[in-house]
Structure formats: structure tokens, C-alpha cells
Amino acid sequence: MTPTVEFVELRKRFGSTVALDGVTARLEPGITGLLGPNGAGKTTLLRILATVLAADNGELRLLGQRPDTPAALRAIRQRLGYCPQEPGFYGHFSAFDFVDYIAILKELDDRGARRAEVRRVLTVVGLEDVMHKKIRALSGGMRRRVAIAQALIGEPDLLVLDEPTAGLDPELRLRFREVLSRRRESQVVVLSTHQTDDIAAMCQRVIVIDGGSVRFDGTPAELAARAAGHVWVSDQVDQVDPSAKLSWIDALGQRRHIGTPPDGATLVSPTIDDAYLLLVGRNSGAVVGA
Amino acid sequence: MNWHAPPELLAQYAVGDLDHARVLSIEAHTLRCAECRERLSELAAPLAERTWPAIADIIDSPRLPWLERVLERLGISAPTARLVGTTPSMRLSWFGATVLSLAFGVLLSHVASGASRSLPFLVIAPIMPVLAIAVAYGSPFGNTSEIERATPFAPWRLLLLRSMTVLAVCVVSSAVMSLGVAGPAARAWLWLAPALALSAVVLALSTWMSLGRAATATAVAWIALTVACSLFRTRHAEALFNRFVVFRPAGQLVTVAVALVSALVFAARSRRVDPYLGRLA
Numbered sequence: 001m002t003p004t005v006e007f008v009e010l011r012k013r014f015g016s017t018v019a020l021d022g023v024t025a026r027l028e029p030g031i032t033g034l035l036g037p038n039g040a041g042k043t044t045l046l047r048i049l050a051t052v053l054a055a056d057n058g059e060l061r062l063l064g065q066r067p068d069t070p071a072a073l074r075a076i077r078q079r080l081g082y083c084p085q086e087p088g089f090y091g092h093f094s095a096f097d098f099v100d101y102i103a104i105l106k107e108l109d110d111r112g113a114r115r116a117e118v119r120r121v122l123t124v125v126g127l128e129d130v131m132h133k134k135i136r137a138l139s140g141g142m143r144r145r146v147a148i149a150q151a152l153i154g155e156p157d158l159l160v161l162d163e164p165t166a167g168l169d170p171e172l173r174l175r176f177r178e179v180l181s182r183r184r185e186s187q188v189v190v191l192s193t194h195q196t197d198d199i200a201a202m203c204q205r206v207i208v209i210d211g212g213s214v215r216f217d218g219t220p221a222e223l224a225a226r227a228a229g230h231v232w233v234s235d236q237v238d239q240v241d242p243s244a245k246l247s248w249i250d251a252l253g254q255r256r257h258i259g260t261p262p263d264g265a266t267l268v269s270p271t272i273d274d275a276y277l278l279l280v281g282r283n284s285g286a287v288v289g290a
Numbered sequence: 291m292n293w294h295a296p297p298e299l300l301a302q303y304a305v306g307d308l309d310h311a312r313v314l315s316i317e318a319h320t321l322r323c324a325e326c327r328e329r330l331s332e333l334a335a336p337l338a339e340r341t342w343p344a345i346a347d348i349i350d351s352p353r354l355p356w357l358e359r360v361l362e363r364l365g366i367s368a369p370t371a372r373l374v375g376t377t378p379s380m381r382l383s384w385f386g387a388t389v390l391s392l393a394f395g396v397l398l399s400h401v402a403s404g405a406s407r408s409l410p411f412l413v414i415a416p417i418m419p420v421l422a423i424a425v426a427y428g429s430p431f432g433n434t435s436e437i438e439r440a441t442p443f444a445p446w447r448l449l450l451l452r453s454m455t456v457l458a459v460c461v462v463s464s465a466v467m468s469l470g471v472a473g474p475a476a477r478a479w480l481w482l483a484p485a486l487a488l489s490a491v492v493l494a495l496s497t498w499m500s501l502g503r504a505a506t507a508t509a510v511a512w513i514a515l516t517v518a519c520s521l522f523r524t525r526h527a528e529a530l531f532n533r534f535v536v537f538r539p540a541g542q543l544v545t546v547a548v549a550l551v552s553a554l555v556f557a558a559r560s561r562r563v564d565p566y567l568g569r570l571a
Contacts (some may be wrong), residue, residue, distance in 0.1 A: 051440060052439045052440055053565075053566070054565075067566070070561055073566065078442045080440055082436065082437065082440035087436070087437055088435030089435075090376055092381070097372075100372065101372055101373070104369045105438060105441035105442075106442065106443070107442055111368055111369075112344060116346070160440075
């Protein structure tokens with residue numbers, strides 16, 4: 001049976017703040033990217049999918065099971081890998097010891113097999129040379145990779161990654177993309193990111209979340225296509241088109257506008273960035289980067 | 291080549307189970323026979339697959355932390371030793387702080403005089419395991435990290451494992467230090483029942499609130515109780531020591547009962563240590 005993740009009308013509030021306001025989706029094997037501004041509800045959704053936070057309302061099925069009995073929860077967690085935004089390490093542990101510790105919690109009891117697996121995941125993220133250094137002596141990017149490595153233990157069927165590429169330099173991000181692209185066919189991967197190029201490079205599917213609701217759900221190409229006919233450029237750098245929702249000066253020194261173009265505007269083909277900004281950009285006539 | 295090495299001989303060769311003469315003849319043959327070489331490499335492949343990780347494990351294994359080495363020598367399984375070894379309050383600095391606090395109680399018993407000179411030690415010793423359990427997860431809020439919570443290992447098992455270990459360490463160090471307490475020898479043991487009771491209360495309360503809060507509430511309650519005892523005079527209890535009901539026989543019995551009830555409460559509500567299951571329950 002193909003592993004899937006389904007959620008219907010998930011709601012979660014923290015006090016008076018609504019973090020998720022009825023989110024529905026069904027995730028198939030492959031990589032799904034969550035895109036959205038800070039505070040949109042991405043982390044809340046990922047924490048619910050990782051079984052560390054319970055939703056207030058809504059249906060949830062992880063890998064075919066409802067996580068509402070100890071047995072089902074345990075069965076799900078046995079097939080789950082989770083990399084939270086703020087991992088919380090034991091700083092006095094080495095990267096190897098920490099990942100080994102998590103592998104024990106993941107019930108890899110045979111020492112030889114466990115250590116081989118720990119070495120494998122640390123090599124995958126490129127930490128083989130520093131794996132015996134204490135975590136508190138590692139750089140931010142390296143710690144991020146330790147957190148990613150522990151999520152990969154045992155090739156889980158469901159991989160939940162909260163901003164895995166934050167703090168990684170371009171080379172490491174490339175490496176991370178390669179790690180994910182070599183995953184098993186049947187693996188469901190959900191990740192959040194602020195980098196639209198991550199979405200374009202890795203994800204078969206993108207879900208845009210804003211204000212706790214799904215604003216878009218489809219392929220990255222479909223997302224970009226949403227902005228077709230809504231992006232135009234002009235050479236008059238100092239002139240902000242009043243009909244633009246957002247406008248900024250691009251790398252070529254042209255003024256790029258998104259919104260409802262005036263007649264005769266020079267339309268250009270949209271990027272995922274354009275479509276994303278068109279979807280969630282605040283319609284305040286704000287001038288970005290001017 | 292017409293003749294080929296018999297498969298059973300090749301198999302024996304692959305696992306290193308042949309006498310010297312036959313080893314030589316198999317090697318002489320396989321050097322010239324591509325077909326037998328091929329079959330031999332197939333036979334040896336699974337062996338090589340197992341051998342290399344085993345070698346890597348030996349040459350590339352970090353030295354175990356001292357605590358895990360000690361625990362393993364005591365017969366505790368390696369995975370369990372590691373789970374316990376991650377407990378922040380099992381580190382040397384914490385152990386040092388515990389011993390120093392207890393030593394303070396011992397010192398006071400020597401400086402002071404009279405029948406109640408062992409009181410400071412008796413009051414300090416039960417708080418030690420409470421503080422150690424509070425930081426069993428290393429977070430000031432006394433919770434497991436989200437990485438730990440997303441694993442199949444039951445949080446109550448992890449909590450119990452770590453609590454029992456720090457409790458054992460505290461009890462042993464208090465027992466050793468109590469030998470140095472001045473005053474009647476029989477009284478030097480009266481901290482034990484409160485130490486067990488307070489630890490059990492922390493665990494029981496942690497099924498309602500965070501471990502940090504549970505430990506704070508318990509420690510504050512204990513201190514309040516001792517202050518109240520020292521202030522409250524009755525006709526029968528003129529002497530300071532006798533005012534501390536918990537250290538009198540009836541009080542000790544009640545304390546043991548509190549420990550048992552708290553342990554039962556923890557057992558009954560243990561699944562609530564997992565915030566996720568706790569919400570569902």
C-alpha cells in the first residue's frame with residue numbers, strides 16, 4: 001500500500017491566535033513543499049504531521065492510520081522522520097553520539113547495525129569528517145545537518161522537515177536536494193521553506209499557506225502559471241505603476257511589477273516568486289526594494 | 291578449463307574453513323580459472339558486506355563516555371546506558387553540586403549542637419533528587435525535545451529510566467554522606483522516605499504539568515512544610531526536632547504512603563507524559 005498523509009479541516013489555535021484555520025490536503029509519495037510568510041501556520045501544520053502537537057479539530061491520517069491510540073501513534077512514529085525548526089540538542093554530545101541516541105529512541109537496538117546506519121546518515125549530509133566533534137563546537141549549518149541526519153535514520157516512509165535548508169550555503173543546499181532526490185519512490189516528504197528556488201528544484205507539489213489557510217495547492221509550474229499575464233516590466237525605473245500590487249527593481253535594472261497590468265504593458269513570463277508574491281503579497285501598494 | 295573447483299570447497303574457502311593444503315590448491319586454481327573466480331566472488335560478497343561495517347565499527351568508534359562505560363560494566367544494556375547517559379543531571383558538574391549541598395548539611399550538623407543538629411541535612415537531602423529529576427531532559431521547561439517526542443520510544447519510559455537513575459545516584463550519595471552527620475546515628479536515615487516520596491510526587495505531578503513546574507511545586511511544598519514545622523509548637527513537641535512530624539514514626543509512615551500513592555498515580559496516568567497522547571486521553 002502506498003503511504004499517504006491525509007488531513008481534513010485541521011484547526012489549531014494558541015490562545016486567541018488562530019494558527020490553522022481549516023487546512024485540507026492529501027499527500028502522495030513525493031516531495032511537497034509548504035510555502036508561506038512567517039507565522040502562516042507552516043510550522044504548526046508540520047508539528048501536527050510529526051505527532052508532536054495535536055490539532056484542536058479535524059481529521060488526520062498518517063500513513064493510513066489515525067494517531068489517536070498509543071499503538072497507532074507508536075506504529076506511525078516507527079516510520080516517521082522529523083527535523084524541527086529548533087532541534088534542541090544535548091550540546092555535550094558529539095554529532096555521532098546524538099544521532100546514535102536518537103537511533104536508540106527509534107528502536108534500532110542492534111549496536112552494529114545502528115552504528116552503521118548512524119554513519120550512513122551522517123555521511124549523506126556530509127558530516128563524516130566532524131561526526132566525533134561535540135555539537136556545541138559545530139557551526140549553525142553543521143547543526144542543521146545533524147538535525148537533518150537524524151530525521152533520515154531508517155529511511156522513514158514519512159519525512160517531515162521544517163525549513164531544512166535554512167542556514168545552508170548554496171553548495172550544501174544543492175547537496176541536500178540531491179539527498180532528497182535519491183530518496184525511495186514510496187516516501188512521503190513534506191518540507192517548509194522560504195526559498196522558492198527550493199520548491200522549483202525539488203518539489204513535485206507546492207502548497208501555499210497564509211493566515212492558517214491553504215491559498216494554493218498544485219505543481220510548481222501551475223503556481224508560476226497563476227501569475228501569467230500579471231507580471232510586466234518597464235524601463236522607467238523611478239515610476240511605480242499605480243496598477244501594480246507590488247513592484248521592485250530586478251537584477252537587470254528594470255522595474256518589475258505584479259498585479260493587473262495596464263494596456264500596452266510589456267508582459268513577461270512569471271516565476272514562482274512572482275506567483276507567490278501575487279498570492280500572499282499584502283495589497284498595500286507597497287514598493288519593495290525601491 | 292575442464293575441471294572446476296567443487297562448490298562446497300569454494301564455499302568453505304570463502305568462509306575460511308579449509309586446511310592449508312586445500313587453500314593453496316583452490317587459490318592456485320582460481321588464479322587461472324575465471325569461472326571459479328566469478329563463483330567465489332559471489333560466495334564471498336555477503337561476507338564482505340558484513341565484514342566492512344564491522345571493521346569500520348571497530349576502528350571508527352568513539353570512546354564511550356565514562357558514565358556509559360560504568361553503566362555497561364554494571365550490566366546495563368548498551369542502549370539503556372546511552373539513554374541514561376544523556377541525562378543532563380547525570381553529569382559530573384551536577385553530581386558535584388549534589389555532593390556539595392549534602393556536605394553543607396553535614397557541616398552544619400557539626401557546627402551546631404543539640405538534638406536537632408542533623409535537621410539541615412535531613413531537609414536538604416530529599417530535595418536533591420527533585421532538582422535532578424527536574425532537569426532530566428535538560429530543558430528549563432522540563433520537556434523532551436520535539437525530536438525525541440517524534441520517536442516511538444514512550445516518553446514515560448524515558449522519564450522513568452532517567453528519574454530512577456538520578457534517584458539512585460542521589461540516594462547512594464546521600465547515604466554515604468549521612469555517615470558523616472553528627473548526632474544520633476538512627477536519625478541520619480530519616481531523609482530516605484521523604485526523598486522517595488518527593489520524587490514520586492514529582493513524577494505524578496508531571497502527568498498534569500511540565501516536569502519543571504512539577505519539581506518546583508514539590509520543592510516549594512517541602513520547604514513550606516519544614517518552615518511550618520519549625521514554627522509550629524505543640525505541647526508534646528517542645529524540642530525542635532520533634533516538631534518535624536515527617537521525621538517522626540507516624541510521619542514516616544505517611545511519607546511512605548504518599549510515595550506509594552504517587553507511584554500508582556504516575557502508573558495510571560503515564561501516557562499523559564506524552565503531550566500528544568495526553569491531549570487525546
